[in-house]
Amino acid sequence: MLDQVSRPPGRPGTLYVFDAATPRRRSVALADIATGLRRWRLSVALGNLDIRNRYRGSVLGPFWLTLSTAVMIGGLGLLYSSLFKLQLAEYLPFLAVSLIVWNTIGSIVTDACTSLTSAEGIIRQLPLPYSVHVLRCVWRNAIIAAHNLPIILLVFLATGTWPGWEGLLAIPGLLLLTCNACALALLLGMLCARFRDIPPSSAA
Structure with a gap:
């Protein structure tokens, strides 16, 4: 057994x-x-280490992603609101929320393909559960997504809109997204460890 x-x-x-x-x-x-x-503390520590190593030597660090996302939201908001004859104050909040959530999902899918293969050295040397590396991947992307969440608040304040009590539905939505991200990272991590052609195809 x-x-x-x-x-x-x-x-x-x-x-x-x-x-x-x-x-x-x-x-x-x-x-x-x-x-x-x-052993979630180990996953959190490894995820934080990944973020520090990824942006080592950078002045803004992961806030470069926040800046690029803010510029993209502003540019697309001005472009599409003029093309489709929409009020910018009404359209920009929807664009900000949908774009940040979609970017988070896309980042999770891309990163999930290498959740196990990127930790090959640790897997070969230390007797750790495979789910530790899956949680590490999810936590790493959660940190990156957290840097973009203030953009949504700034857009709401700038446009003078507020979602109301319905905005509380974002809490169970984020929990559901986290559970799906864990399952996806585990599934894609195993598939991509066996079939190495999947990560390049997902990136394309």
Whole structure:
């Protein structure tokens, strides 16, 4: 059987022992996810390290993404509001919310393809649950998305609009997006670890 063990004698660092006769794939998968959730602090630390390494030496760091997103929203808002004869104050909030959410989803899909292959060195050296690297990917993209969320508030303040109590529906929406991102990162991470042609095709 395939069970999670803690460093059995004679096999230091071993996380799983596999018996092909009784693989018990479902129980082992659930155990991997449960262990990864218990080690969420490690996923958060690795995700923060990824962000620091990605923007090392940069003055603005991840706020470059915020600046580029703000410029894109302003440019597209002025362009499409004039083309479709729309009021900028009415159209810009919808554009800001939809563009930031769509960019977040696209970033998660792209990053999910390498959620496991990018951690190949750690996987080969340390006995960690695979779900740790999945949560690391999701947390990394959540940090990037959090840098863009203030743009939505600034657009609401600039246009004088407010979503009202319906805006609270964004909370369960973000939770649903997080759950789907975890499932997607796990699925695409496994598929792309087996089929290396998927990441280039998704990027294209």
